[in-house]
Structures are given as structure tokens and as C-alpha cells.
Amino acid sequence: MTIAVIGLGKAGLPLAAVIAEAGLDIIGVDVDSQRCNQINNGINPITEEPHLNELIKKHGGKSFVASPSYHNAKNCDFFIVIVPLFLDINHKADFQLLENAFRNVGKILKKGDCVVLETTVPPMTTELYVQRWLEAESSLHLGDFYLAHSPERIMTGYSISRLREFPKIIGGINQESGKKAYEVYAKFIPKLTLVSSARIAEFVKVIEGCYRFTNISLANELYKIAEELHIDFFEARENANHTYCDIHLPSTGSGGHCIPVYPWFLINEMEKRGKHKNAILLESSYVVNEEMPEFWANKIIMKCMKIHKQLKSVTICVSGITFRKGVKSLMNSKNRELVNLLIKKGLTVLVYDELLSRKEIEQIGLTYGRPEDADLEFNSFSLKIKINTEIKKHRKIKK
């Protein structure tokens, strides 16, 4: 059996590598031909992912061959599609990349083949869209081929261990599809559960994201209230959390292409049905999330007031601009929004990030600088604000 993995990004590549390590042959398909070449030469293009280097070195160009062409996957009998799904400016899912991938798979689909969608999607995408795309291009009908959904549950930086140790689910568009896909997936996913439908599998992944999103927003709301009451939120949180309480960490807001995206799948669906009141908690979580950069900008400016300089000549360094610590991505980054907001308010802002070079920061139109060179530094991950100017003054007084 040869398995095709369509999409060799942050989610697809670790999956393909884990399948190869399980002893199966892989044809990887990705639009990025440079990335394909790297893989075929045993070079891992996603260096921040632990253990991926050794797997790509071991299998790349051998049992795992990557190519930008779907043609190379024509003899495969099992297809896994794991390409990104983005939201457009109105928070609506943009299916373009997904549709393109499935139509291309449809063109090489044969009787008896099995297709699995790994991308996290709005509930009912598999049955309403994916099936239709595959049928339209292959001239086959469901029953001739099998179709299932197994939402990826990786987290950049932990992808290999998640695939090996974390529970994963799979659900078919019908019973035979579920069984068929489960049998193959069980060869490389140790903790696999067959759920009763693709729709359930879709919903499971989306509500998991909604849980995280709402709880991050709750932590941020409680942080703001603690601030107002002059309470150390971190001391309170540490003492509140126990077996039955898991108040999350506050932040500048949820970012990335997962957590802040999934709630919209449900909000949109309810709106479409004229039932937007069914999703008001998710909507409020979004409002809280959107306001976090403004909250932090104001807090930073209040701190700047303590510096014995005119506000305009104070230099601020925001340390950490990626959406999450350890992930080299600016997708929906609230830290980047915060930087933009501070600049818009007329402040001088330097940016530092341990994952980005001076050149990379300048390429996105921002000014590189080290935290210790600024009057005030804000670590966007630890939420700590440090005034360097005041410390210098304090030292002078001590002398």
C-alpha cells in the first residue's frame, strides 16, 4: 500500500514522516517544489519540530518521496489531504485550497480507494463539499470509494509526540468508510478511536478549539478585572486551579490559524440558520480576544508615563511578535497587532523575537532592536513589563 499525503506543511509533514516510520510507502504532494527537493534530499524544512530532522533524514527520498505533481500519486490507493483552510476578511472559511486539493485527488481516484481529510473544517464539510468534489472529478460515486475525516490534533513543536501519544479520532462518511480508514490509520496511530461519523469527527475538533478559545478569553477577562482591583492575577490563578478548575494563562490574545479560527465555523453556521443567539458566548469570547492588544497598548503607555522623558521620545521594545512562543508564524498574531497599535499611537517601537532575524523583522516593515536598548521592554509571552530607564536612575540614586 502506498499512501499519498497532500500538503507537507506544519501538520502534513510530521504526519507523513510518522507514516513512513511505521513502514509504509509515502508519496507526498506539495505546491512548494523547493520544499519537495529538500525532503527528497533528507533535509527537514520545519526545523522547530523536534525529532522531525531524524525522520526526514531516514525516509526522505527513500520510502517517502515528495513532489509538486499529483500525477506521481496516481498509483496510491489511500489519500490523506492536509492543506490549510483560512478565514477570509469576513471570518468565512475559504475552501479554495481544500477544493483544489480534492479536485486533483478526484482526477486520479480509482475504485476502492480511500480518502481521508485531516484539515480541521466546519462541521458537515466532508459530506457537503468533499464528497461532491471527489465525485465530480472522478465520475465515481461514494461506495466506489471511501471517505473519512480524521482531524489533525498536532501542535507545532509537539507534532511527532502528539501523533504517537495523543488520542486521535476518525469518522467515516458512512460505516464502511469509517471501518476502512480506521484499519489503515491504526497502522501508524497508536491511540485511535473510530467515532460514528465524519460529522462527529469534525465537531469534536472544532469544539476542542472553542473550549480553548473561550477559556483563554475568560483568563484574559479575569486578568483585566484583577488589574482593576489591584490583584496579582497569577497568584490568584495558582491558588484557584485544582482538579476541577483550570483557568488558562492570560495573554495578548489568541492567535494562529487554529484557536481563533474554529469558533467562527460554529458562529457562521448558526448565523446562516438565523440562530446567532446559539453562539453568543463564542462571539463574546471573540470580542474579548479582539480587545486584548488595545488593553496591553494602554497598559504599556501608562507605564511609559513613569519614565522621565516625553512620551514621544520613549523607546519601547516588544519582545515576542510571533502568535505563540516557539512557533515561527505571524498568522493572526495579536503581538503584531499590539506593535502596530503602539506605532499608530505615535510611539517608537522596536521589535525583538528569538525566532526572527533582524532581516526578517525589517522585511515586515518593523524596526529591529534588543530589549535592553529600549526604555521599556514588554515581553509579550510572559506579559512582563520592565522599565530600563528607571532602573538606571535608581542605580544613580544608590551611588
Next chain:
Amino acid sequence: MTIAVIGLGKAGLPLAAVIAEAGLDIIGVDVDSQRCNQINNGINPITEEPHLNELIKKHGGKSFVASPSYHNAKNCDFFIVIVPLFLDINHKADFQLLENAFRNVGKILKKGDCVVLETTVPPMTTELYVQRWLEAESSLHLGDFYLAHSPERIMTGYSISRLREFPKIIGGINQESGKKAYEVYAKFIPKLTLVSSARIAEFVKVIEGCYRFTNISLANELYKIAEELHIDFFEARENANHTYCDIHLPSTGSGGHCIPVYPWFLINEMEKRGKHKNAILLESSYVVNEEMPEFWANKIIMKCMKIHKQLKSVTICVSGITFRKGVKSLMNSKNRELVNLLIKKGLTVLVYDELLSRKEIEQIGLTYGRPEDADLEFNSFSLKIKINTEIKKHRKIKK
């Protein structure tokens, strides 16, 4: 050392019993003289609390003496106040019982005494109100006496085990108060943490409740969405939950005198400060919670439509009317709201509850009936709806 425990209700009595069991002398004060007599005769008035019977039998009337008069506590040097705090019709905290208790303690307060508030209160209650009440009645000043807050963390049905096994916190209104109160509490609370202030202790307990309230509302919101998408929420939840995800159980809504009450402490405080936007997630959680009886009423009525009878002659039995399974209380019960709503809609509703007798149900103006005698039964705790009439018909067809 003799400790006075003011308030021998569902929270105070287990605490007093645990302190007595630790070998300390207790004077309990409660307005209910009948309850005091029971205790002094070794009879436990809160029978649903496991292990409480044996503790009251062992210590009641011996090292633990109860009385309706504060006068009996005049030789105590350590006072614990644990009386209820309710919300008024506008969701504002009604401090009447608390004020009365502290003013009475103030009247017998001596130099060197220590007072601990156990009731969950809005942040800053200890420093803004309790201190003032004690000072006004005792003519002493903070420093002459000690004042701390250690929010009760019990849960009816688990109170004794919670006091023995659960982490508990205590925080002083000043450092000496914290230390002093901690030393005494450590004699009977095994897992005790001294936090940096009474205010932190107040906030910890309130945000713990907010976490639960928001997460119950989130579960209910996701349940409603699942319903709309014809998805089995329980199957989805089971597969979504893991180490990093804890989607709560759906319900007819949060009830009782704790979980739906605490968010208002923060919402009110933010409103007072003109910052109601700081609490929008808590407010939305409240809206979701308020709508749950209506959601279930509609769902039940939709099911009634399946019965081959005119809607008006269908009999519904709601099984479980207390606010939570296993707790004999109707306080803020959404199940009771649901019953009222169904009656208001013109339906015939019977009520059954394993904790309430026919007489007790009739006393609150409802009709007692057994689930199997109704056309449709709704178990408000498991959320299961069962049609009895249809099953009978089905059997007839089989013949």
C-alpha cells in the same frame, strides 16, 4: 482555645464538626434553635452529608456546643463566620446576614481575638465592610484584633472529604492577621496555603466559580449547536476531552447559591466602575444560563408532538427539580424554572424528585407524580427524554 463558628448551615456545620474532630472546643451559633438542640443531642440535621452523622454524634453537646445566642461565645478567642450571602432581585449582594453576624461578633470581641470570614464574598468585602462592622461594635481597631478570609470550598455531599483533602487558602487583611489565622487553621485543615491578602483569597474563590459558570454555559451553548447540527453531543464531548480539554456537562442551567451567584460579584463591581465591558464574557454566560429552561421547554414540547394525543392532554413528568442531583435545595433551580415554564405554556406537569416527598412537592404548589405514569418523562439531570405512550403503541404493533 475555644473556637466560635457562626452559622451552622450546609457549610458551617461540617466545618465545625471537622474542627471538633481535630480536638478543639467549639461553640456554634445559629439562629435556628431547633437545629442547635439537635446538634447538642448528637443528631445531625444535614443527613445528606456523608460522615457528618458520626461526627455530630461523637462531639455534639460535648466539645461542640450549639446555641442561638452570641453570648455563649463571649469567651471564645477565635471566630469563624460562615453565614449565607444572597443576591437580591437586581443581582446585588445582600449583606444583611453577614453584617448582623459581624456586628454581633463585634459586641463580644476582645483584644487579641482573631476573626475569619468563610462566606464567599465580592472582592474587598473583608477590608471595606467586615473590618468596619467589627470596629464599630467593638470600639477596637485592627491591630487590636486580627481579621482574615478563608473562603469555604465545600460542595454539599462532599463537605467532610473536601475539608480534609482539598487545598484551602487563607489570607489576612494584614500580614499579622494572615499569620495568626493560618496558625490556627493549620490545626484542622491539612492542605492550607497562606496567600498574600484577604482580597486575593476573596478573588480566588470568585474566579473559581466564574470558571465553572462559564464552562457550564459553554457546554450548554455547544450542546444547543450540536442539537441544531443533529450531532450527539455526548459522543463528541467524550472524544474532545483529554488532558488539555475539559468541556463540562450540559444541563438545564447552573443553579444553587454559589456558581450562578459569584459572577455577579465581578459584573457588579465592573459596572460600578463604568467598565462593564471588562465582564462581557461573564454576562454572556449568564444570558446562556438564563435561556436554558426555555430551550428545554421547547425541546420537550417538540417531543410531545410525537404523542398521538392533543398537546393539552399530554402529561409530562419532570424528574429532578432540585438545582443539582443529590442536593435538597431549590435555590435558583433551573429545573424548577423549567417546570413553571411548561405549566405557563399550558401543559400538564407532574414532578418527581428522589429527595422530595409528595408532601414537599405539593407544599411548593406543584403536582406530584411518578415518571412512569406520565406520557413523557424528562430526567433533568441526565437530560433524557422518554416517551411512555409511544412505547405502548409500538408494542401493540408488534403483536
